[in-house]
Amino acid sequence: MPEKIAFIGAGSMAEAIISGIREMNVYEKEQVWVTNKENKERLQYMKDRYGVRCTAEKAEALQDAAIVVLATKPYDLKDAVLDIVPLLQPEQLVISVVAGISTDYIGSLLQQNTAIVRVMPNTSASIGMSATAIAAGEFAATDDMKKAKALFETIGTVEIVDEEAMHTVTSISGSGPAYIYYLVEAMEKAAVNAGLQAEVAKQLIAQTVLGAGEMLKKSGENAAALRKKITSKKGTTEAGIQTLAAHQFQQAVIDCVDSARKRSIELGKQN
Numbered sequence: 306m307p308e309k310i311a312f313i314g315a316g317s318m319a320e321a322i323i324s325g326i327r328e329m330n331v332y333e334k335e336q337v338w339v340t341n342k343e344n345k346e347r348l349q350y351m352k353d354r355y356g357v358r359c360t361a362e363k364a365e366a367l368q369d370a371a372i373v374v375l376a377t378k379p380y381d382l383k384d385a386v387l388d389i390v391p392l393l394q395p396e397q398l399v400i401s402v403v404a405g406i407s408t409d410y411i412g413s414l415l416q417q418n419t420a421i422v423r424v425m426p427n428t429s430a431s432i433g434m435s436a437t438a439i440a441a442g443e444f445a446a447t448d449d450m451k452k453a454k455a456l457f458e459t460i461g462t463v464e465i466v467d468e469e470a471m472h473t474v475t476s477i478s479g480s481g482p483a484y485i486y487y488l489v490e491a492m493e494k495a496a497v498n499a500g501l502q503a504e505v506a507k508q509l510i511a512q513t514v515l516g517a518g519e520m521l522k523k524s525g526e527n528a529a530a531l532r533k534k535i536t537s538k539k540g541t542t543e544a545g546i547q548t549l550a551a552h553q554f555q556q557a558v559i560d561c562v563d564s565a566r567k568r569s570i571e572l573g574k575q576n
């Protein structure tokens with residue numbers, strides 16, 4: 306990836322992507338430019354931590370960038386995009402990681418046939434482990450999709466989906482790591498309450514999550530089959546799962562994903 310890439314927004318997601326692409330040596334630090342709304346300390350942090358170029362001037366960030374990544378919160382997107390309308394060059398590819406917001410909406414603000422690719426990564430991008438989905442906007446050509454796919458493949462896996470699927474994707478893999486962390490928090494509390502050392506619990510749980518993820522990917526068996534193999538008749542797992550079932554655990558997760566998906570749809574309508 307020889308060219309310059311500019312990030313509009315310097316928050317958690319921009320940092321996760323930047324951390325990932327720097328870790329994987331996709332871009333030299335001089336090729337990565339970052340700008341934000343007003344937080345100079347945050348830009349200084351990004352500069353100190355990753356060595357990337359930081360500027361308060363969008364014009365400087367965008368100049369000669371091959372890719373412009375929109376990474377603001379949904380409610381800040383309009384202002385951020387309107388700022389770059391006079392700066393954007395026709396050949397620049399716009400990648401939006403903003404939840405809920407359609408490429409049509411962004412395109413309508415840009416008022417030109419800009420190539421826009423909508424992307425939903427997750428924060429595991431920072432260690433090259435994102436589960437990313439990408440969708441083509443109306444004016445995104447095959448080459449633009451190839452470019453976006455190649456970029457995000459450097460920091461994890463990439464699935465190509467239709468843009469309509471992005472709300473669901475966001476509720477599954479965009480927000481997904483947070484659901485897992487929430488579960489882990491509860492397991493850590495339970496372990497410590499039962500007297501296990503916090504550090505020991507942390508290590509056992511992290512390895513358990515990692516191992517379960519690898520099993521899902523590599524064993525060739527589905528989640529239900531893997532679960533059944535652990536669940537001995539009248540054993541410990543059965544006792545635990547029965548309690549989860551009594552608390553409607555699966556329904557709670559289904560409702561959780563549904564709430565996140567609905568929220569993504571609402572975010573798209575707010576603009």
Ligand SMILES: NC(=O)C1=CN([C@@H]2O[C@H](COP(=O)(O)OP(=O)(O)OC[C@H]3O[C@@H](n4cnc5c(N)ncnc54)[C@H](O)[C@@H]3O)[C@@H](O)[C@H]2O)C=CC1
Nearest residue numbers: 314315316317318341342376377378379381385402403404
């Ligand atoms: N955090 C996550 O796990 C994920 C977040 N996303 C999406 O990424 C986007 C960013 O999320 P976070 O990084 O978590 O938010 P954040 O709040 O940490 O960062 C937002 C950044 O946007 C900047 N910003 C706001 N208005 C601006 C403007 N007018 N011009 C330039 N910069 C401006 C802020 O200064 C800040 O640096 C959101 O739209 C979110 O939906 C997508 C996937 C996962």
Ligand SMILES: O=C(O)[C@@H]1CCC=N1
Nearest residue numbers: 404475478479480481
């Ligand atoms: O919570 C959010 O809105 C963002 C989108 C996906 C993950 N975080």
